[in-house]
Amino acid sequence: MQIYLPIAEISVNMFVIFGMGGAVGFLSGLFGIGGGFLLTPLLIFSGIPPAVAVATVTTQIVASSSSGVLAYWRRGAIDTKMATVLLIAGIVGSAIGAWLFKILQSLGQLDVVISLSYVTFLGAIGSLMLVESIGAIRRRRTGTGRVARLPGQHNWIHGLPFKMRFRQSKLYVSVIPILALGSGIGFLGTVLGIGGGFMMVPALIYLLRMPTSIVVGTSLMQILFTMAAATILHAMTTQTIDIVLALLLMVGGVIGAQFGARMGQKLRGDQLRLLLALLVLSVGVRFAVDLLVTPDEFFSIAVKGGAGT
Template identity: 60%
Template sequence: MPVYLPIAEISVNLFLILGMGGAVGLLSGMFGVGGGFLMTPLLIFTGIPPAVAVATGANQLVAASVSGVLAHWRRGNVDLKMGTVLLIGGLVGSAFGTWVFALLKTAGQVDLLISLSYVLFLGVIGGLMLFESIGSIVKSKRGTTKRKKLHQHYWIHGLPFKMRFRKSKLYISALLPLTLGFFVGILSAIMGVGGGFIMVPAMIYLMGMPTTVVIGTSLFQIIFVTANVTFLHSVTTQTVDVLLALLLMSSAVVGAQIGTRIGSKMKGEQLRSLLALMVLLVCGKLALDLVLTPDDLYSFIVLQGDH
């Protein structure tokens, strides 16, 4: 069943879009990621212009993240104080990222930036997560897992402006979550992602937060950052396709509730390994698209003032 998207200016299959939204919502509930790392490339693969895919994908993440947060909130797995500090950095970062996005869109380089950003970040993060999670699974099966401290201490834990986050059992510098939030905010604006694929590993391995609290807290921050990105893109670049966003949101909400139930029954290392594999698959597809010969070898661009 074809549906015409006014901003993207193409027709798409209704059931394909609904299926994509449901699948991304499922991932959101399972892994604590907004799912934008998968949604934006999927939209691009179906023919949606990259700029529209980024802005609209960010809008869809709002609904998926709200649904996931509500489920985790009922289980008491959201650190509201940590989420607020992350959010402050995220709002500033998303504003800066949107400004950069608008400049590159004007220069005609935004499509290449989106693809290169995905290949770089998904490749690095996916590889590290897969290596770590497989190592944890092997150790647990061999019975060689040693009892560790709640978290490792690095030089960053000695930074000033320390705050106590009781829910996460942490006493760390507020500069750490602020910087992380700022960086993720930039990625959200440029790549149309919630940033969970970076935020979740950083919160676990860098800040030492318990995995059970990380997912709900990550989704809480994603809600407001992606909402801010959607608003800024709609004002500055006019690339938010409302119809596409509504279709994606309606199915993502259902998928997130199902994903939360599935995720609660799986071990942490299993969740991380599955997420890493999906990240690497998307990275591989984007990398191939960059290096393979396109179907259309030539294109015509009409510049203003030419006749």
């Protein structure tokens, strides 16, 4: 069944979009990620204008993260103070991101920046996760346990000034790395249409040494508010959020996520991380191929003014 998207101004097959939302939602529930880095390229590949795809996915992430936040909130597994600091930084990052997005869009270099960023971030994070998960699986097979971290062990992050106390996370750390993390991920999220959960979770665990039980809820809350801000900023600067497209993706996504979450409970943590690493890497490779292989069509056209803008 075809449905007309009022902002993208094209007709799409409703079930194809719904299915994409569902499939990405399934993976997002399975791995505990937003899934924006998969959904945005999928939408662009299926003919949605890139600007509309990026902006609309931020709205979809608001929906998928809000159901997670509610669940963690009920269990009290959210460090609100940490989330607030991350959030303030995130909003600043988003604003810079939306501003840059508009400039790049007018310069015609948006696609290249998006592709390059995907290759860099997905490649780096995918490789790190792959190495880490293979190591974990190997250790499990050979039976040697991970060397336990000594209590009170510090890294360079803990030597920075402007310290702040976070009771729920049992942390007393400098706000500088937290602000950097929040704004960096807010910025990338707005430019690339990703929530950044797959960057935020490892950063909070390994850099800030936050307890794992609090990390996912806190990260989801930060993502929820940052993406809500990104949605409003996109609406105001680029006007490319398609509410019909967002709604189709949301409904497919939240249903898929529930099934993914159930499936995820049956797999081991290291197996999940290995699968996610392979997924992240393959999306990165797909973008790298586009940049490196001689294209079939050298030309592209973009409407700059007049009808339909």
